[in-house]
Amino acid sequence: MHRSEKVWLTLSFGMIMLFMLATGYQSYALEMGPPSNMETIDPQKVDQTAPFDNPGVKQIGDNEYEVVMTLQVFSFNPGKLEFPAGSTVHFTLTSKDVVHGFQVANTNINAMVMPGHIQKITQKFDKPGEYLVLCNEYCGAGHQMMATTITVK
Amino acid sequence: MNSVVKSPKDSKLSMSYLTVGFIAVFIGAICGLLQGLVRGGVIELPSFINYYQLLTAHGVLLALVFTTYFIYGLLFAGVSKTMGALSDKARSIGWIGFWVMTIGTICSTIMIILGEASVLYTFYAPLKAHPLYYIGLALVVVGSWIGGAAMLMHYSGWRKKNSGKLSPLFGYMTTATIILWIVCTIGVAISVLFQFIPWSFGWADRINVLLSRTLFWYFGHPLVYFWLLPAYIIWYVCIPKIIGGKVFSDSLARLSFVLFILFSIPVGFHHQLTESGIPEGWKFLQVVLTFMVITPSLMTAFSLFATFETTGREKGARGLFGWLKKLPYNDVRFFAPFMGMLFFIPGGAGGIVNASHQMNTVIHNTLWVVGHFHITVGTPVVLTFFGVTYWLVPYLTGRKLTPALNRAGMIQTILWSVGMFFMSTAMHILGLFGAPRRTAYSTYQDNPTALEWFHGFFAHYTTVALGGTILFIAAMMMVYLFFHLAFFAPKAENDIEATEFPIGEVAEHAYTTPRILENWKVWIGIVVVLILIAYTIPVTDMITHAPAGSPPIRTW
DSSP: OOHHHHHHHHHHHHHHHHHHHHHHIIIIISOOOOOOOOOBOOGGGGGGSTTTTSOEEEEEETTEEEEEEEEETTEEESOSEEEOTTEEEEEEEEESSSOEEEEETTSSOEEEEOBTBOEEEEEEEOSOEEEEEEOOSOOSTTGGGOEEEEEEO | OTTOOOOHHHHHHHHHHHHHHHHHHHHHHHHHHHHHHHHTTSOOOOTTOOHHHHHHHHIIIIIIIIHHHHHHHHHHHHHHHHHOSOOHHHHHHHHHHHHHHHHHHHHHHHHHHTTSOOSOTTOOTTBOOOHHHHHHHHHHHHHHHHHHHHHHHHHHHHHHHTTTSOOOHHHHHHHHHHHHHHHHHHHHHHIIIIIIHHHHHTSSSOBOHHHHHHHHHHHHHHHHHHHHHHHHHIIIIIHHHHTTOOBSOHHHHHHHHHHHHHHSSTTGGGGSTTOTTSOHHHHHHHHHHHHHTHHHHHHHHHHHHHHHHHHHHHTTOOTTTGGGGGSOTTOHHHHHHHHHHHHHHHHHHHHHHHHSGGGHHHHTTBHHHHHHHHTTIIIIIHHHHHHHHHHHHHHHHTBOOOHHHHHHHHHHHHHHHHHHHHHHHHHHHHHHTTOBSSOOSOOTTTOHHHHTTBSSSSSBHHHHHHHHHHHHHHHHHHHHHHHHHHHTSOBOOSTTTSOOOOOOOBOTTSOOOOGGGGOHHHHHHHHHHHHHHHHHHHHHHHHHTOOOOBOOBOOO
């Protein structure tokens, strides 16, 4: 190998190693890893299975909420959520039909919600405003209509 | 090596593959234009066309059909050029592969046109398309295996006849590409044959959604390397000859291809980072393997610029960057792939962002991703293929790339680059602002966040439409130039006028190539081990702990 090639590969591979360490540190030490919940559910019995037999918002502590939500063509149930600023919200999600996406623009909420699987994701809402919630996985002819909002006051 | 006489029968096989490829570009580019215009709010589709139908056609015809046909046309021509004419048997197998693929392509395309398959090329179970859509795509894969087998036969025939000799670099790289393709398509073939086809016919009631997605992405990521490796073959083997230089290092080139076989397959989870049902540790392992596959691309970048610099200095360049001025920028055979290389710098950097585990949640399924693959496959790979077309087609048909055609090619390349610059930049920025991919025109009931995507200069859907329109013009020019070069360009009257298939020679100072690089059993063995490590436990878990599956649903 040529000397300049060695320098190039050492520098570039060192950079990749740095990225990898930073990614690993954030994921495991700071618990910032992507949503990877392992629970399952019968996709045809969502309405009869707890907690999805009773979707809605529940306050579980000071400034802490739990949202149980179902996604179906082409809506989020419940929709139009409201929280006080500074709230930590735990979302528990599943799909009643096809694969949907759960994305909240201007936050790091971005998760696939698949039939048969229960997805969980937590977010703290500090900044007041109206957040756009949308489905980002193609789900059918009305996919572009599938949206709601989260209002933080 | 260059004394090998061109085989007209092999040329006809290559031209057949290329022709179907460019017909796919013609239809796929029309779909792309309409998508851009709809999304930008410029036009509305008539009621008999669905946006997602166009999206499916665009993806299938450009990402799967054009790429595979072009690659096969190019590789067949290259192995015939560097290892001699195909045997009659190998050529017949090549033709069988062509017809199986073509029947499959026609079958799937008809289903898309009839609106029976608006499920996108990623399938998205439990959306259910017409069974013929899946059968058509299965035939495309099986046909590509048959065609690939013909090339592998040719390579092993060459090695038997030339025992002890190092194979030509083009033949070696073709073999690596075909091996990669066969190993990765097994995943999607299993999914289509054992999951989608029985389920779409109603023989099976339910489908394991997570398993189908995992098998798809086991194939879906190496698929991008199947597109990229033939472009790298051109960069390593043909570009040095075009610029009047030599191949920088034969062993480095072969090593990078071996690394691609090893690390491009066990990485599919990085497309599923935000999915439930896959433990985070297994996702992270595949993220690490994904980072490994960056290395051979960085080696390729080094090798290319080393060739450019060495060649420039031999032509008398001085100073640190003087060699940059010695490159043949007015030769479309160089200029088109070179523009592609430039786009690959931000393209590759963006890819690292996408693969970075938790950082993926910022951009997953947003328009950023669409911008990303348009400046990876859509420019470095595609502009290289276009650049190849300008010499490969006249080479195969015995015609000439005249100065006028070269100028037309330069204009076509510039249009593509400008269009892509606007479209992909806008897509990246809109994606960061939250605009989703694979979504028709929507302001989400005039939501203020969504309305912002129609303001600004780059953060504007209309900029996507504008870039798309320029790209469409460039694509139509390319299709026209392909047919012009194939049927109307002036004939080469003698050997001196004949268009050359540029094959670079290895530089004298390069090190000798270690024999282990040509021992495929070793590399296939290692990749199988890596795949088993990366996938066995999570996939077993997906099957044994599967929830009740999903019945077929049609939502379009």
